[in-house]
Amino acid sequence: MVKCAVCNAEFENDRKLHAHLKAHKLRMVEYYQKYYPRYDKYDGKIIKFKNKKQYFETEFNSRTNLRMWLKNSPIEEAKQYCKDILQKRKQEKELTYAPTQVELRTLIFPPIQYYNEIFGDYYALCRKLGFKTKHNILLYLYSSNSISLPSHISKCSRSNASEHAIDSSNSPSPSSAASPSSSI
Numbered sequence: 601m602v603k604c605a606v607c608n609a610e611f612e613n614d615r616k617l618h619a620h621l622k623a624h625k626l627r628m629v630e631y632y633q634k635y636y637p638r639y640d641k642y643d644g645k646i647i648k649f650k651n652k653k654q655y656f657e658t659e660f661n662s663r664t665n666l667r668m669w670l671k672n673s674p675i676e677e678a679k680q681y682c683k684d685i686l687q688k689r690k691q692e693k694e695l696t697y698a699p700t701q702v703e704l705r706t707l708i709f710p711p712i713q714y715y716n717e718i719f720g721d722y723y724a725l726c727r728k729l730g731f732k733t734k735h736n737i738l739l740y741l742y743s744s745n746s747i748s749l750p751s752h753i754s755k756c757s758r759s760n761a762s763e764h765a766i767d768s769s770n771s772p773s774p775s776s777a778a779s780p781s782s783s784i
């Protein structure tokens with residue numbers, strides 16, 4: 601059962617609730633943003649509403665805001681956040697395998713390079729969180745520089761990495777052994 605936050609009427613499912621919103625002259629976006637406001641962690645603006653699922657899963661309205669928030673947060677807070685979103689994603693979706701770079705991008709999660717910078721190794725972190733990573737062995741080897749990519753690809757991934765690189769000059773060094781710039 602879902603409850604209408606305006607009048608407390610109960611409905612079997614979201615579809616029926618959403619149809620009922622007309623009675624309050626509310627569009628879905630207005631209803632959720634008014635009664636369940638969620639704000640971008642970086643700039644405090646209301647999360648843009650595309651659908652209910654997206655709305656409640658979104659922490660940042662853009663990759664830029666995610667990047668700026670990470671850059672301006674203490675390293676421990678950034679690490680906690682990066683770990684939590686993976687863990688939460690795993691639980692909610694009952695995921696077996698670690699999210700790929702493409703999935704991270706779609707979800708507005710930090711890129712693998714950033715995980716490597718702050719944790720030392722994205723896939724090792726994922727294994728600690730209970731993900732399987734064997735299907736990502738090739739990506740793992742790429743990301744740990746154990747094998748080299750064709751020059752045009754590695755050039756491209758290097759520029760991505762620096763695009764997402766976090767300036768850690770104002771932050772304490774991460775407690776992991778890896779230095780923040782070792783992966784780029």
Ligand SMILES: [Zn+2]
Binds near residue numbers: 604608609620623624
């Ligand atoms: Zn109502």
